[in-house]
Amino acid sequence: MSDGWTERLGWAWDLISYDPARREAAHRILDEARVAYSDALARYNGAWGRPEARARTDELRTAMSHLLPEALWASPPPPDLGVWPGTPYMLLYLQWEQRFVGEWTWHAKYWSAKTSILRDLAHQVQRLDQRHLAELSDLVLQVVARPQRVGDEWYARLAQVLSRQPLYEQLLALAESEDPGIRERAGYLLLVLDGAFPGRPSLRQWQRYLREHHGRDRHVRVRGSTGVPWFERDDEVLVRCPRCDGLASVRRDPNAPPADGRTWRAWCTECDYADVRVTRQARCAGPATELIFGYPLWLQAECHGGHLFCVDNLEKLERFDRYLRARVDLRSGAQYGTVPAQTYLSSWMMQTSRRSELLAVIGSLRDSVRERSGRFNTQSGMPHEAPG
Template identity: 40%
Template sequence: MTERAGSGVDDDHGWTERLAWAYGLIAPDPAERAAALDRLASARGEVESARLRVTKAWLPAPRLRFKARDRAAAQEAYDEAASRCLPEALWSRQPPGEINTWAGLPFALLFLEWEARYPQEWTQHAKAWGTKQSLIRKLATANHDDQVRTKLVDLVDLAVQRPYRCKDREYVRVARAVDGDELRGRLHRAHRSGNSWAQLHSGYVLWLLDHPEVPNTRHVWRTWLAGTRTC
């Protein structure tokens, strides 16, 4: 969708106006999360209705003739509905350049934090493994400000604390991009914890950080894991 000049819909204020409610998805209060999930369900319903209108505008019908302007209007209505829903907003308004200057960055981080903190709710209401993978890869860059770097360190820490979930392996890219004292301190604490998953995953990430030339492949993981079990 080409935005109207001067509309401001893709600046920070525009994203916040459309999606501020989504912060409830990562709230510690179950009632607040439930309210946000209700809002998400409503937004998803609007997206699906708009999608059907787009489909109808393009399908041949015996007694209906849709003009180009009708199709454009249906597509514009869909884009507007999608901009108010997750993860659809992250699909329909991709960053035009570097992700660190993208107005949608806070909501990309929110989407990943939701998956990290409340994986079952995320899976039930907004499962999108490809979106998770794409966002993590785009975020794996070193030129973030301190606030974003802190959030990325949090995400890596959350990922190593739990049993492996689809695309979690991508967080190694982020760990390498934001490597530093804070991240390594978190990983060492996880490695000393009583959480067996945290011990295993943090140990692997720390080893990869010390060996930046080694690719993070399944073969490397299995070889490293076999080595730890024979020590």
């Protein structure tokens, strides 16, 4: 019994098709489903605490059930994945990342979804049928053959609970690869299968392996700004001056004594307005305001349909620009570009019909900064010197 999974998500199999035209068609269906989800979410939020909230909740779940991977959250896995009709779509999501990581990253990158799926499959591997087990073994081998990504430690956990053969023999072959990265990853999994490490595979265990067997201190990881508390970030925020409505800036003072909390400075590039505040407490003055002084963000614009686009500074604005331009029409023979790290698009921004409008908005906002003040570096949006 499919419980409507095929009717809702049958199109999603084209996401891993080797035919670019079929994948492009699937991406556009996904766009439409995201529009429906975004509208349902807006109605749900508007009905919070009202009598119609239950109906809006049902609408939201229905909209989620037409998306991947959101459909997996709308219908939580039962105790037995072996008979759940959603299990093939769990595997589909993993295969999508493997085959077309650029497209997967643009449309549906959720590291938490990936790790959750891998964890659930590892915990219930004994309940899966042979076809699913074969697909998981193939996925493990494909992971070994490409650079490491977030959440891959759970593939090591899968290898640990899958049938030893023929996986072990295939890993032995990969351990003889000319690629040093493949040899490292295959060698690690062989040791895991041999029981050389206590407990479950983890990132720390992988780092220990690299240190002991390859002389590397640790696997290189890039820490994004989302891993740093907001009151410790050095990002600049471009705002409107409360005095002259000109271009102003807010930034944490890195030279302030730590015992005084966090010192933030605001200054205007046009009227020399300045202010200082020492706080760890954010001010939630609105969706398009900075967190310390509550000033309106400079880089904000209302788009078609009443959607608000706003960012803190030019660096983040450029990330959105690169994100939007990374998507291409696969029918042209082009491939997706690289998506900037720590950047996510709202559902309404992912529609192809929005691309031209958003790129025009980004260009207009970028020009508004560069035209207002020569004291700002046009590449980073940061002032050459901040007042003392």
